[in-house]
Amino acid sequence: MRHDIRRKPATLSDVAATVGVAPMTVSRVISGNGYVSEETREKVLEAVKKLNYRRNGLARSLKRQQTDTVGLVIGDISNPFSTELANAVRKTLSARGYNLFICISEHSAKEDITALEALVDHNIDGIVVATRSNKEGDERLTEIANSGVPVVVVGRDFRHEAVDSISADNFKGGFEATQHLIDLGHKRIGFIGAAFEDRGRLKRLQGYISALGKHKISIDERLITGRRGSSTDTPGYSTEAIGYEGMKRLLSLPKPPTAVFARNDFTAVGAMSAAKEAGLAIPQDLAIVGFDDTPLALHTTPPLTTVRQPMRVQGQIAAEMLLRRISNKDESETEERVLDCELIIRESTVAQR
Amino acid sequence: MRHDIRRKPATLSDVAATVGVAPMTVSRVISGNGYVSEETREKVLEAVKKLNYRRNGLARSLKRQQTDTVGLVIGDISNPFSTELANAVRKTLSARGYNLFICISEHSAKEDITALEALVDHNIDGIVVATRSNKEGDERLTEIANSGVPVVVVGRDFRHEAVDSISADNFKGGFEATQHLIDLGHKRIGFIGAAFEDRGRLKRLQGYISALGKHKISIDERLITGRRGSSTDTPGYSTEAIGYEGMKRLLSLPKPPTAVFARNDFTAVGAMSAAKEAGLAIPQDLAIVGFDDTPLALHTTPPLTTVRQPMRVQGQIAAEMLLRRISNKDESETEERVLDCELIIRESTVAQR
DNA sequence: TGTTATCAAGTTAACGTTAACATATTCTTC
DNA sequence: GAAGAATATGTTAACGTTAACTTGATAACA
Numbered sequence: 001m002r003h004d005i006r007r008k009p010a011t012l013s014d015v016a017a018t019v020g021v022a023p024m025t026v027s028r029v030i031s032g033n034g035y036v037s038e039e040t041r042e043k044v045l046e047a048v049k050k051l052n053y054r055r056n057g058l059a060r061s062l063k064r065q066q067t068d069t070v071g072l073v074i075g076d077i078s079n080p081f082s083t084e085l086a087n088a089v090r091k092t093l094s095a096r097g098y099n100l101f102i103c104i105s106e107h108s109a110k111e112d113i114t115a116l117e118a119l120v121d122h123n124i125d126g127i128v129v130a131t132r133s134n135k136e137g138d139e140r141l142t143e144i145a146n147s148g149v150p151v152v153v154v155g156r157d158f159r160h161e162a163v164d165s166i167s168a169d170n171f172k173g174g175f176e177a178t179q180h181l182i183d184l185g186h187k188r189i190g191f192i193g194a195a196f197e198d199r200g201r202l203k204r205l206q207g208y209i210s211a212l213g214k215h216k217i218s219i220d221e222r223l224i225t226g227r228r229g230s231s232t233d234t235p236g237y238s239t240e241a242i243g244y245e246g247m248k249r250l251l252s253l254p255k256p257p258t259a260v261f262a263r264n265d266f267t268a269v270g271a272m273s274a275a276k277e278a279g280l281a282i283p284q285d286l287a288i289v290g291f292d293d294t295p296l297a298l299h300t301t302p303p304l305t306t307v308r309q310p311m312r313v314q315g316q317i318a319a320e321m322l323l324r325r326i327s328n329k330d331e332s333e334t335e336e337r338v339l340d341c342e343l344i345i346r347e348s349t350v351a352q353r
Numbered sequence: 354m355r356h357d358i359r360r361k362p363a364t365l366s367d368v369a370a371t372v373g374v375a376p377m378t379v380s381r382v383i384s385g386n387g388y389v390s391e392e393t394r395e396k397v398l399e400a401v402k403k404l405n406y407r408r409n410g411l412a413r414s415l416k417r418q419q420t421d422t423v424g425l426v427i428g429d430i431s432n433p434f435s436t437e438l439a440n441a442v443r444k445t446l447s448a449r450g451y452n453l454f455i456c457i458s459e460h461s462a463k464e465d466i467t468a469l470e471a472l473v474d475h476n477i478d479g480i481v482v483a484t485r486s487n488k489e490g491d492e493r494l495t496e497i498a499n500s501g502v503p504v505v506v507v508g509r510d511f512r513h514e515a516v517d518s519i520s521a522d523n524f525k526g527g528f529e530a531t532q533h534l535i536d537l538g539h540k541r542i543g544f545i546g547a548a549f550e551d552r553g554r555l556k557r558l559q560g561y562i563s564a565l566g567k568h569k570i571s572i573d574e575r576l577i578t579g580r581r582g583s584s585t586d587t588p589g590y591s592t593e594a595i596g597y598e599g600m601k602r603l604l605s606l607p608k609p610p611t612a613v614f615a616r617n618d619f620t621a622v623g624a625m626s627a628a629k630e631a632g633l634a635i636p637q638d639l640a641i642v643g644f645d646d647t648p649l650a651l652h653t654t655p656p657l658t659t660v661r662q663p664m665r666v667q668g669q670i671a672a673e674m675l676l677r678r679i680s681n682k683d684e685s686e687t688e689e690r691v692l693d694c695e696l697i698i699r700e701s702t703v704a705q706r
Numbered sequence: 707t708g709t710t711a712t713c714a715a716g717t718t719a720a721c722g723t724t725a726a727c728a729t730a731t732t733c734t735t736c
Numbered sequence: 737g738a739a740g741a742a743t744a745t746g747t748t749a750a751c752g753t754t755a756a757c758t759t760g761a762t763a764a765c766a
Contacts, residue, residue, distance in 0.1 A: 121410030
């Protein structure tokens, strides 16, 4: 059998002409709406098969003014929690008959915007945005929300009267991580993964600062280290290399910290390497806490104490919020939900008995 | 300023009416094609701003018969190499003005098909498929390729006269991993992550078998263990849990292996845990090789010997192949490229001096 | 028997763009 | 100053579908 390659695909009218009915009749057969006699239906289906007909989604969407598709913008899919988020969103949506298109914007405002535009251009029915805040991106996002596209943000600091948001309580997570170190008796606790100036935008750092404050431990800016994010672009995601460098810097201080809270697990792992290289024993000489509970955390030596955020739940709730917005266009109350994180204590802070 | 929420978005004609010109003139201003006087252009742009006009991509795509968008179907975005692949594909495409929409199909033929359909429904200009082979999915993929949609497969065993393919040389990778173990003097080498019956579809396992064969080491089926994939659905991706179980099974044999080759790093890590639990020293009592060189591999204790496949390059080449197919519709030679893997020797096979 | 449902189609007019062609004006150039 | 080129706009007709309306049967019912 020869292939039909490159021939123009058949349209409703082609099918209609073959059978000898009106295009609308074929449409009725395809969509299953309206009356069609059994006889006609069969003839149509036969022709559909013969012509290899497939309905043109573009035309359909244009006419129906909806695409049954939702977009998800994430920054870095390599992050395990992005995966969990995406899967949860997809699962929830697909149960309601929606498709999910994912766009990745690798940490730059420009790509963030490109992704948003691409999705809007395809008239998706709604967008879940899970990238970090940035000025230009927020502006564009505001325009999009203004124009009536349902939007939900996940873990992004963005406010708009028609945009719901969901995030983990990073402040509390950071607070509890630090509190945990304090409870273990540490007084000099470093923070790796962001600069002190970033504290306005970084909840985890705020939690750290707040916990120290609560226990009357004065903030030593030299103990807070990391590459500073520019304000117009995304604050650089903190990597293993940054953790390594940061730890080196902390260890070179006259009075190095006895514990560090790293902004995320990657950073923590980098810090761990630097500490080991310097001959420090973990957790005896240096306690380390990470954030995110990536698969990595379980396999470091020693296993990493970290903070887990409920990504699956966030994804599910985000999808549900969006579906509500989509179906219930006039809904006006914006919802803002914050979920608790969970401190997972492993051996990088507490020595095994 | 009040928002324009929920009002129907302005169209070309709305803008045209405001300015007092024909819609086509506005279209010319927007697209930048054709002659428009400076004066008119300015008036139009003003109205565009005032009405918050945004061109409807759906209508445009329908008319132009192209969407400047490419779809990527991947199985599991949590896998670090999926990330690399996606990023490389995106980068290459965006340099040529194409958007990338990613669909994930979490390891089931049904979702694989759903993803393909969703993309085809949106009339994307081409598809990169990086999911594992499965019967129904392949059938659908054949239909899609037949209908003239440019398709490129990555690491998927699929053949079609109009579909290019790119993959890593998993056979050779498996061969070299096994060869490495043999070179170290091992005679009883296990394979974890697939059943012996899967060998028809699993190149890594074939490489293992071939390497043993070359060195006149007879194949002991008891040494090959893993959950068997069904033929209609995707062979289950091998996880850490499977590695753990598999290792336990191998260790319970009367004569356990002295080395194992795991189908991927996750599986290897699971196997490692089981081995440690049994009191075995790695690599002295048991040598382990993984596959994929995930970030994990560097951080296990001891660091994992593994095989790296060049995902970035695969992604780039896949995108280039696809772009060529898209722009050069009548091209007929199908291209099939296979890239070398790289064995990365770490301490899970060779003890540190 | 006439009135109303129910069923099975067909017709029309969008959805919002743009390619292709047509028309009108102005500018060159010999 | 006539012929052609360049510029500036308008008109028409799709792209492929479906919502809404219309028409004509046939069946159901009082």
